[in-house]
Amino acid sequence: MSLEESGHLSIEQFFIALALILIFSKIFGELAERIKQPSVLGELVAGVILGGSVLAVVPSVSGMAGYDTFHLLAEVGVAILLFEIGLETDLRDLIKVGLASTIVAIVGVVVPFALGFASIIAFEKYGLLGGIDPSLNMLIAITVGATLTATSVGITARVLSDMNRLQSGEAKIILGAAVIDDILGLIILGVVTGLIEASASGDGAGISTLNVGIIFVKAFGFLIVAIVVGNLISKKLFNLVEMMKVRGVLLLSALSFAFIFAFLASLVGLAPIVGAFAAGLVLANTHQFKSIERNLKPVSDFFTPIFFIMVGAAVDVSVFNPFVSKNIPILLIALILFIVAVIGKFVSGFAVFKKGISKSVVGVGMIPRGEVGLIFAQVGLTYGIFTSELFSAITVMVMLTTFVAPPLLKIMFAKSKDAAQESS
Amino acid sequence: MSLEESGHLSIEQFFIALALILIFSKIFGELAERIKQPSVLGELVAGVILGGSVLAVVPSVSGMAGYDTFHLLAEVGVAILLFEIGLETDLRDLIKVGLASTIVAIVGVVVPFALGFASIIAFEKYGLLGGIDPSLNMLIAITVGATLTATSVGITARVLSDMNRLQSGEAKIILGAAVIDDILGLIILGVVTGLIEASASGDGAGISTLNVGIIFVKAFGFLIVAIVVGNLISKKLFNLVEMMKVRGVLLLSALSFAFIFAFLASLVGLAPIVGAFAAGLVLANTHQFKSIERNLKPVSDFFTPIFFIMVGAAVDVSVFNPFVSKNIPILLIALILFIVAVIGKFVSGFAVFKKGISKSVVGVGMIPRGEVGLIFAQVGLTYGIFTSELFSAITVMVMLTTFVAPPLLKIMFAKSKDAAQESS
Numbered sequence: 052m053s054l055e056e057s058g059h060l061s062i063e064q065f066f067i068a069l070a071l072i073l074i075f076s077k078i079f080g081e082l083a084e085r086i087k088q089p090s091v092l093g094e095l096v097a098g099v100i101l102g103g104s105v106l107a108v109v110p111s112v113s114g115m116a117g118y119d120t121f122h123l124l125a126e127v128g129v130a131i132l133l134f135e136i137g138l139e140t141d142l143r144d145l146i147k148v149g150l151a152s153t154i155v156a157i158v159g160v161v162v163p164f165a166l167g168f169a170s171i172i173a174f175e176k177y178g179l180l181g182g183i184d185p186s187l188n189m190l191i192a193i194t195v196g197a198t199l200t201a202t203s204v205g206i207t208a209r210v211l212s213d214m215n216r217l218q219s220g221e222a223k224i225i226l227g228a229a230v231i232d233d234i235l236g237l238i239i240l241g242v243v244t245g246l247i248e249a250s251a252s253g254d255g256a257g258i259s260t261l262n263v264g265i266i267f268v269k270a271f272g273f274l275i276v277a278i279v280v281g282n283l284i285s286k287k288l289f290n291l292v293e294m295m296k297v298r299g300v301l302l303l304s305a306l307s308f309a310f311i312f313a314f315l316a317s318l319v320g321l322a323p324i325v326g327a328f329a330a331g332l333v334l335a336n337t338h339q340f341k342s343i344e345r346n347l348k349p350v351s352d353f354f355t356p357i358f359f360i361m362v363g364a365a366v367d368v369s370v371f372n373p374f375v376s377k378n379i380p381i382l383l384i385a386l387i388l389f390i391v392a393v394i395g396k397f398v399s400g401f402a403v404f405k406k407g408i409s410k411s412v413v414g415v416g417m418i419p420r421g422e423v424g425l426i427f428a429q430v431g432l433t434y435g436i437f438t439s440e441l442f443s444a445i446t447v448m449v450m451l452t453t454f455v456a457p458p459l460l461k462i463m464f465a466k467s468k469d470a471a472q473e474s475s
Numbered sequence: 476m477s478l479e480e481s482g483h484l485s486i487e488q489f490f491i492a493l494a495l496i497l498i499f500s501k502i503f504g505e506l507a508e509r510i511k512q513p514s515v516l517g518e519l520v521a522g523v524i525l526g527g528s529v530l531a532v533v534p535s536v537s538g539m540a541g542y543d544t545f546h547l548l549a550e551v552g553v554a555i556l557l558f559e560i561g562l563e564t565d566l567r568d569l570i571k572v573g574l575a576s577t578i579v580a581i582v583g584v585v586v587p588f589a590l591g592f593a594s595i596i597a598f599e600k601y602g603l604l605g606g607i608d609p610s611l612n613m614l615i616a617i618t619v620g621a622t623l624t625a626t627s628v629g630i631t632a633r634v635l636s637d638m639n640r641l642q643s644g645e646a647k648i649i650l651g652a653a654v655i656d657d658i659l660g661l662i663i664l665g666v667v668t669g670l671i672e673a674s675a676s677g678d679g680a681g682i683s684t685l686n687v688g689i690i691f692v693k694a695f696g697f698l699i700v701a702i703v704v705g706n707l708i709s710k711k712l713f714n715l716v717e718m719m720k721v722r723g724v725l726l727l728s729a730l731s732f733a734f735i736f737a738f739l740a741s742l743v744g745l746a747p748i749v750g751a752f753a754a755g756l757v758l759a760n761t762h763q764f765k766s767i768e769r770n771l772k773p774v775s776d777f778f779t780p781i782f783f784i785m786v787g788a789a790v791d792v793s794v795f796n797p798f799v800s801k802n803i804p805i806l807l808i809a810l811i812l813f814i815v816a817v818i819g820k821f822v823s824g825f826a827v828f829k830k831g832i833s834k835s836v837v838g839v840g841m842i843p844r845g846e847v848g849l850i851f852a853q854v855g856l857t858y859g860i861f862t863s864e865l866f867s868a869i870t871v872m873v874m875l876t877t878f879v880a881p882p883l884l885k886i887m888f889a890k891s892k893d894a895a896q897e898s899s
Contacts, residue, residue: 299776310494352723
């Protein structure tokens, strides 16, 4: 008895799409585990298959019927995942590795930016980019460099969680670095869009040290205020909640807390997941956190696959066909950017000087660009800085970093364990 | 770092709306319980407050940013609720009361239809409807009558579940009657739209006994095939699922099962909740049903309030202002239709001749029209049968039946318990 207007997702379509998302994510997740890979890799592959360029069951491009809905559910999914991970993380541990995290984040921004910038300049020299406005050269190089600085913590966090390694020193450094990376990314995004707008309007009004400072203070201020105020009120708040008798009140209060933090993070320009992670850190100190964790698990089981399916669904497999001649330069650029992207983040792990920490695990953990990289690429496309070919190449690079990280991380962790056993 | 187009719901808006839905539903649910009312009544009130005519935090009208998303989530919410209730219901018990359910459903369709039809004829006679096309008289009376036949089982099922009375004989009769009512509603909807289209095109091609027969066979056929085939495959299927090791696989397989049934029900024109309920009945026979139930609870806690909030949010409170003169005939018509709607369903309970069953509980349980009533009203509006005043009056009637049922049900249950204790 549905009365949907055309162009909207009907109830039937929504139910069957949800069912297929859940079934495919579990079947491919199981297959991945059977071949000793993290299950998230299977979910990403399932996403590619369900996405617009293969089965087209899941809307993968903005404007498709239901895209908004699945996109919002995916955001809730990754926010719940990071909330869950925050609940399992001790803030004191995070502060202890704060310096290491900061260094990893900074190296992981500077090196990929420099390498990305240099690559684009080289591409232009050898005519690989062909047919672009030479006045845009610098801007293209800067925007590509910026895209390479992104880190998507969702993938790594999920792998660490699946491997039960969230309590390892490496995990803490990666999580801390990812939060700092998001703040740095915010500043870079502000600077890049400022530069682009200044170039378009012909004056230099777009950016100033003051603007950059404001972005920085807002983002850092939010984190500190959220955690300090959160810690002050959360215990009393959740003791009050415990006095309520209505069904599901503890879980829903905790989720609301996470959603409000995600909302506030968005308001200051941070990714919602940073807010959700901070909410988890705060609630980890309440007496009720075990019970919150237990009730959160099924909700997280439902929502997180939607995120990974949507990441996979964004892959346009037709770009990978080497028999289409226009794909060859795209794939070549993508491959070089991919190598640069991997090296750039991998070296960040070697900035860690802490005993018993595997530098390679940290380095690999920072590799996936995921949805954050896609946001940067989208800015380049929207402002007309990237040609559609360059945009495709960057998308391919982002996807490769995302897909390569889970198996690499598993290998690196196994190696670091062997090394630790040998030395002991 | 969100890059939403205008007119779309941004990530921030989505997170804060979700947080407010969860917070308001729990606070008002708690308040309702404190004054000895079912918590669902509090959730409905919370929905009115969050809805478009008061705070406008939740999109309550089609076309508002995010309406589609919340509408789809609400449908998932009520489907999960009915799936959960199906899991707790023994199919054999349902078949045992099958005859009683059928009689209740039929009486609960015939009497409200007749009373609704007669009321409209009377309204016209006394000029209460003023200014409508006299050639539409019969059609209006039929459509209003049809609207009065709807039953929304979500409200009653939730009250019964909150009161731990799902295992009572009354609950089985109501659940069975609601399923049959949906099939009857489907036939009535088919006939009414057929009549409307025939009247518009001037010929009689819209309806035939054959078409009505096809609708009936499809709906009944679906239920029988779904339950028989479901029972044949579900045990083997879930033993296979149990061999999978990936996180959350049992819960997500069960949910997929429910969503596929909801999808199939929609395909044959039934409400998705009928499919979800049938899926629950089937899975209640698997060895894993306890574990499914336990994992489903938090997911249900998250989704079901969204449904009740959206039902409440659809209320336009401005219609209730008696100081606006155009509201007076609307409220008068609404009040009479409301009385007719309550009496029409209440008498259906008295068609039950089973020992130990409270007729009043069954009758009251069938009263809420909820979203099903609104779907009928929408048809009348879309086809131009209802003036906007008549539509408003019907909406008010639907809302009153929905809000009055939870407290009435609680009173009736308490009374029937006292009577049972006295007689024993």
